[in-house]
Amino acid sequence: MNDHIRKVYxxxxxxxxYILLCLRKPNHGYxxxxxxxxxxxxxINLSPGTMYGSLSKMEKDGVIRFVTKEEKRKIYEITELxxxxxxxxxxxxxxxxxxxxxxxx
Amino acid sequence: xxxxxxxIKFFNVFQYDEEAAYLRKMHKKGWKFVxxxxxxxYTFEECxxxxxxxxxxxxxxxxxxxxEYVQMFEDCGWEYLNDYFGYSYFRKExxxxxxxxxxIFCDEESRMDLFKRVFRGRAIPLILLFALTxxxxxxxxxxxxxxxxxxxVIVLIVVVLIIYxxxxxxxxxxxxxxxxxxxxx
Numbered sequence: 001m002n003d004h005i006r007k008v009y010x011x012x013x014x015x016x017x018y019i020l021l022c023l024r025k026p027n028h029g030y031x032x033x034x035x036x037x038x039x040x041x042x043x044i045n046l047s048p049g050t051m052y053g054s055l056s057k058m059e060k061d062g063v064i065r066f067v068t069k070e071e072k073r074k075i076y077e078i079t080e081l082x083x084x085x086x087x088x089x090x091x092x093x094x095x096x097x098x099x100x101x102x103x104x105x
Numbered sequence: 106x107x108x109x110x111x112x113i114k115f116f117n118v119f120q121y122d123e124e125a126a127y128l129r130k131m132h133k134k135g136w137k138f139v140x141x142x143x144x145x146x147y148t149f150e151e152c153x154x155x156x157x158x159x160x161x162x163x164x165x166x167x168x169x170x171x172x173e174y175v176q177m178f179e180d181c182g183w184e185y186l187n188d189y190f191g192y193s194y195f196r197k198e199x200x201x202x203x204x205x206x207x208x209i210f211c212d213e214e215s216r217m218d219l220f221k222r223v224f225r226g227r228a229i230p231l232i233l234l235f236a237l238t239x240x241x242x243x244x245x246x247x248x249x250x251x252x253x254x255x256x257x258v259i260v261l262i263v264v265v266l267i268i269y270x271x272x273x274x275x276x277x278x279x280x281x282x283x284x285x286x287x288x289x290x
Contacts, residue, residue: 013212013214014212015211015212015214015215029177029180030176030177030180030181033180033181037203042203042204043204043205044205044211045203045204045205045206045211046211047181047206047208047209047210047211047215048177048178048180048181048183048209049160049162049164049178049208049209049210049215049219050209050210050211050212050215051177051181052164052167052174052177052178053164053215053218053219054215056166057218069173071176072172072173072176073173073176073177073180074173
């Protein structure tokens with residue numbers, strides 16, 4: 001994992017986090033938008049400009065890869081590097097959560 | 106046949122938000138955006154006044170795979186209209202916007218990315234073009250003392266320079282705005 005990946009993905013944006021989380025199973029951009037909407041009870045609506053830009057940036061960074069095309073929709077999945085980055089982030093978020101719980105008891 | 110109206114309006118490369126606001130305002134007044142062509146010539150068609158959100162994106166990669174790019178926006182309920190100098194135009198009725206949705210971008214990172222794409226795609230070529238014009242002019246003036254059109258060209262260059270200064274003022278303003286937004290986070 002190089003410095004660029006560390007700088008951009010640890011910590012990462014909420015958009016990047018949800019993309020990685022969803023792409024543990026192959027999916028397309030709009031599929032991710034729908035899952036995230038459901039997961040957050042409609043609170044997080046990922047917008048198409050943000051999604052399109054994030055997916056192509058993340059593909060270039062090698063954290064996700066293009067799999068195939070289905071009716072004009074590009075299907076992506078997480079890479080091994082993406083999984084490592086996601087695990088680091090999950091650890092960080094978990095620590096945040098634990099600390100917040102302890103401090104607000 | 107419905108009425109058609111044309112309006113000339115200038116927006117510099119960094120004023121995509123202002124341009125989107127202008128199109129929304131026109132639609133509210135009952136003029137639906139059809140296209141923009143030439144040098145800032147906007148064509149509108151008469152319609153029922155409605156609140157419709159307009160958005161501009163600048164994405165050269167998206168242009169290369171237009172079908173996939175447009176599909177993503179249409180899936181999210183944005184109507185794709187057309188392109189103008191690398192900018193793509195989208196619209197969606199205000200009533201159809203999801204909760205908390207305020208455009209085609211939903212975080213500061215991606216708004217900053219758009220800004221960077223515009224800078225790389227539009228501003229840098231303009232700077233280079235301007236620099237080349239200056240160099241070209243300087244060499245012409247130096248190589249011939251009786252350069253007849255010298256004065257006219259200098260006036261033109263000054264005009265262009267003023268436009269450039271204005272554009273870069275806009276750029277600086279927007280950049281400052283982004284940075285301020287970041288510090289607050």
